[in-house]
Amino acid sequence: MVDMEVNQIQPKAEVQNLNFYYGSFHALKNINLFVPANKVTALIGPSGCGKTTLLRCFNRMHDLYPGNRYEGSILIDSINTLGRGVDPIEVRMRVSMVFQRPNPFPKSIYENVAYGLRLRGVNNRLLLDEKVEDALVASALWDEVKNRLFESALNLSGGQQQRLCIARALVTDPEMILFDEPTSALDPIATTSIEELVLELKKRVTILIVTHSMHQAARLSDYTAFMYLGEMMEFDQTKTIFTTPANKKTEEYISGRIG
Amino acid sequence: MLISDNLKEVRTQVQRRQLANGIFAMIGLLTILVALIILLGLTLQLLIQGAPRLSWDFFTSFPSRKPEQAGILSAWVGTSLVMLVTALAAVPLGIAAGIYLEEYARKNWVADIIEINVTNLAGVPSIVYGLLALGLFVYQFKLGESIQTAGLTLALLILPIVIVTTREALRAVPNSLREAAYALGATKWQTIWDHVLPCGLGSIMTGVIVALSRAIGETAPVITIGALTFIAFLPDSPLNQEFPYLPLTGSFPWINFEQLFGWLGAAFTVMPIQMFNWVSRPNPEFQLNAAAAGTVLIAMTLVMNGMAIYLRFLFRRGVKW
Incomplete structure (x- = not known):
């Protein structure tokens, strides 16, 4: 494990003894993890290992469905977001999410990006215009859509839609963005543009990304966590994980023997 | 080979x-x-x-003992007003109930029982609704054998259809859309109002059209609650003849509500009853009247459907698909 003191890492979020249950199914077992601020942290592991489940704990998406239960805590800036008095909506306003499949609203490109601001009560047209443009520039989509902001977002290509979803997640200045396999539904060129974007974004926001591709984790992330059967097997700097993994399971996974 | x-x-x-x-x-x-x-x-x-x-006179004449002078004025006005009450009562109630059952209600055995009952209600014979309305609206609430009673009766009749189609429409909205809104910090109501409802509105409208088309042709429950078969007057108009048209009064509450809503309590007949009345006459001349009234009824249904399709188009445009 990484020694935080030695490496001078500022944690943005800390997961402490997290257990998660889908009904009676124990999906996450005693997870401990910290997510360094303004870095990219990747969650890797074979299908069904719980990496997406863990990601969705960070913005409490599990609260939407009955029968789900958390134990333990996730601290974001030292505040436990799983605490009793914390409204999940409050957490989701601090932590944005980009989903596996692009899911733009069936509205105009402009309205897709503006929606997060409208939820926060922003109605000033000039301010909206400015923020929408900033977010679209930051998500490297502005040049492609600036002349058709009021056309339907569903006319965009898959990669453009995913960048639109990133702009939508970015416009409200979140403290953290969760990416749930953001490129698994995209072609290689679109994947490259999304990856470049993620690297650019870490300058301003903390990023936690689930990926099924070890190459993507190696290219993108500063830190990598390897999960297996609902347990956190190993967490370290990405280069350490991929060169000298401490755990035998990690080594088997990255060398392709399990997966 | x-x-x-x-x-x-x-x-x-x-x-x-x-x-x-x-x-x-x-x-x-x-x-x-x-x-x-x-x-x-x-x-x-x-x-x-x-x-x-089918002539102008046919639409502007009251029924008569002489087939060539008889018209459908009271019938088409009655049908229009009853359908107005029905739509105003059943559409908001049905859609709201559908939203609650699909999006808010916890999924447990109570919800299952409600679901089974609502689905069954859609198949109850319409005369049963007539009997229920006779006991409830006419005798209990003393609403009279009136337009409001007929409108509410037909509203009850189509409520299950509206609820079931609303639920199905909402169920067809992909979950990824809901998650996208929730992930941005939307409340449940904001998610429903901003995204789920606009997305499902087309299907909901289709359900409403089917329901209203059923209501417009219903005869049995309307007869049961005491609709007249021969009526030679119209409900009093809620509006005045000259400017400013609204029935204003000089003192509080400034509007004469009795005049504005008086038509709700008026006696009435509807198109299918008028048709039935004519068909059952021995004079074959009346059969022609019945056929003409039937044509008008079909045309009214078509106009109603057209309006719903136009509304759907308007909403869709607002959603910017």
């Missing part, structure tokens, strides 16, 4: 399956043709039979 033998076998096999496919396509075409021809025949027959009676 091994390969050509194999090819031959594949070809005969494909031909056999294509034959089955073709047979089904033919059967399907035949059934749809039979349905279309019968429907077209009925409508055309009504139209041709009733055409000589």
Whole structure:
């Protein structure tokens, strides 16, 4: 494990003894993890290992469905977001999410990006215009859509839609963005543009990304966590994980023997 | 030759399956043709039979003992007003109930029982609703044998249809859309109002059209609650003849509500009852009137459907699909 003191890492979020249950199914077992601020942290592991489940704990998406239960805590800036008095909506306003499949609203490109601001009560047209443009520039989509902001977002290509979803997640200045396999539904060129974007974004926001591709984790992330059967097997700097993994399971996974 | 033998076998096999496919396509075409021809025949027959009676006078005359002077004024006004009450009562109630059941209600055995009951209610014979309304609206609430009673009765009748189609429409909205809104920090109501409802509105509208089309042709429950079959007057107009038209008064509450909503309590008849009345007369001249009234009823249904489709178009445009 990484020694935080030695490496001078500022944690943005800390997961402490997290257990998660889908009904009676124990999906996450005693997870401990910290997510360094303004870095990219990747969650890797074979299908069904719980990496997406863990990601969705960070913005409490599990609260939407009955029968789900958390134990333990996730601290974001030292505040436990799983605490009793914390409204999940409050957490989701601090932590944005980009989903596996692009899911733009069936509205105009402009309205897709503006929606997060409208939820926060922003109605000033000039301010909206400015923020929408900033977010679209930051998500490297502005040049492609600036002349058709009021056309339907569903006319965009898959990669453009995913960048639109990133702009939508970015416009409200979140403290953290969760990416749930953001490129698994995209072609290689679109994947490259999304990856470049993620690297650019870490300058301003903390990023936690689930990926099924070890190459993507190696290219993108500063830190990598390897999960297996609902347990956190190993967490370290990405280069350490991929060169000298401490755990035998990690080594088997990255060398392709399990997966 | 091994390969050509194999090819031959594949070809005969494909031909056999294509034959089955073709047979089904033919059967399907035949059934749809039979349905279309019968429907077209009925409508055309009504139209041709009733055409000589369709004149301006037919719409502006009250029923009469003389078939050539009889008209459908009281019937079409009655049907329009009853449908207005029905739509105003059933559409908001049904959609709201559908939203609650689908999006808010916890999924447990109570919800299952409610679901089964609502679905069953959609299949209860309409005369039963007439009896219920007679006891509840006429005798209990003393709403009279009036437009409001008929409107509410038909609203009850179509409420289950509206609820069930609303639920189905909402269920068809992809979950990824809901998650996208929630992930941005939307509340449940914001998610429903901003995204789920606009997305499902087309299907909800279709359900509403089907429901209202059923209500407009209902006869039995309306007779049960005491609709008249021969009526030679209209409900009092809620508006005044001259400017400012609204029935204003000099003192609080400034509007004469009794005049504004007086028509709700008026006696009435509806198109299907008028038709039934004419059909049951021995004089064959009245059959022509019935055919003409039937044509008008079909036209009213079409106009209603057209309005709903136009509304759907408007909403869709607002959603910027």
